[in-house]
Amino acid sequence: MSVPWRKRPHLSLSFRPAQERRPGIVTPALLRFSSSLDLLPEIFQMTAPVSKPDDPALLRIDGPIATITLNRPAAFNAINLAIAQKLEQLAAYIDGADEIRVVVLEGEGRAFCAGGDLQTIGAAAEAGTVTPVVGELLKHYHAFIEIVRRMPKISLSSVHGSAAGAGMGLAFVTDLCIAAEDAKFTPAYAKIGVSPDGGSTVGIVGTVGSRRALQIFLSEDNFTAQQAYEWGLVAKVAPAAELKTATRKLAERLAQNPPAAIAGTKQLVYQAATTPVKQQLDAEEHKIIMAMNTDAFRAAVKKFTSKGK
Numbered sequence: 001m002s003v004p005w006r007k008r009p010h011l012s013l014s015f016r017p018a019q020e021r022r023p024g025i026v027t028p029a030l031l032r033f034s035s036s037l038d039l040l041p042e043i044f045q046m047t048a049p050v051s052k053p054d055d056p057a058l059l060r061i062d063g064p065i066a067t068i069t070l071n072r073p074a075a076f077n078a079i080n081l082a083i084a085q086k087l088e089q090l091a092a093y094i095d096g097a098d099e100i101r102v103v104v105l106e107g108e109g110r111a112f113c114a115g116g117d118l119q120t121i122g123a124a125a126e127a128g129t130v131t132p133v134v135g136e137l138l139k140h141y142h143a144f145i146e147i148v149r150r151m152p153k154i155s156l157s158s159v160h161g162s163a164a165g166a167g168m169g170l171a172f173v174t175d176l177c178i179a180a181e182d183a184k185f186t187p188a189y190a191k192i193g194v195s196p197d198g199g200s201t202v203g204i205v206g207t208v209g210s211r212r213a214l215q216i217f218l219s220e221d222n223f224t225a226q227q228a229y230e231w232g233l234v235a236k237v238a239p240a241a242e243l244k245t246a247t248r249k250l251a252e253r254l255a256q257n258p259p260a261a262i263a264g265t266k267q268l269v270y271q272a273a274t275t276p277v278k279q280q281l282d283a284e285e286h287k288i289i290m291a292m293n294t295d296a297f298r299a300a301v302k303k304f305t306s307k308g309k
Contacts, residue, residue: 014285058084058108064101066103080117101154104157105157107159114165115188149173154254158243165189173200177233180225182240225237264287
């Protein structure tokens, strides 16, 4: 059994086969034993990445809320290899940080995200190197998306300005999206002769269904935040000047939920559409009993039952 992702270290270790184990050396066999006893935090205690002003993506942590800011404003936060690698690194840290309950994704400057960096991709296409170049970019970017979707935290995108192509996909692959009234969503893919990537079909199809998704990707030049709200893609629309305040308020409300409630609900909701009824009911039973064995549940029930006394 492999070590679960959220328990994996973010440092390099040299592993030796179990038969070569030496005192003080952590072997795969020892890792499996330790993880089953939940001893790994002592061995692999992660520290929060320190963001520098010129990093392509920035991390800010305020209590139970982490904020990732796309930080290529001159390029409208277009996704290149550097930003994809940084996003994967930051998401991996957040995934393993038990104190974080909500992660907000936002963009610096005038746009949320303009999608893939067409300067880099176009140059690769001309040079005949598009397969390795885009493959390497998506390896890291899709790893980031995968972590965001399965992490036991709620992800919230906060969209202003333009969200185009993979930027639109990023807005809707998060668990929830809040948008400024003047935000614009642009599918863009079909116009340049390609199909969606960056988690675009993951977030959109599951929300609006296949017919609306085909409409969005193949016949919509762009659509507004209000349209996205009506289609169920956006949870709340706020005036542009109030977006940051509204985002913070929503993130704080989400963070009030205990970790077991967030993790269990997110997993159950995402697996419901593809899980047989009996299996889903068994999962509900398992998750709620796990949550009922937490201090948070006991405290909440005690507070509730004491109101009428």
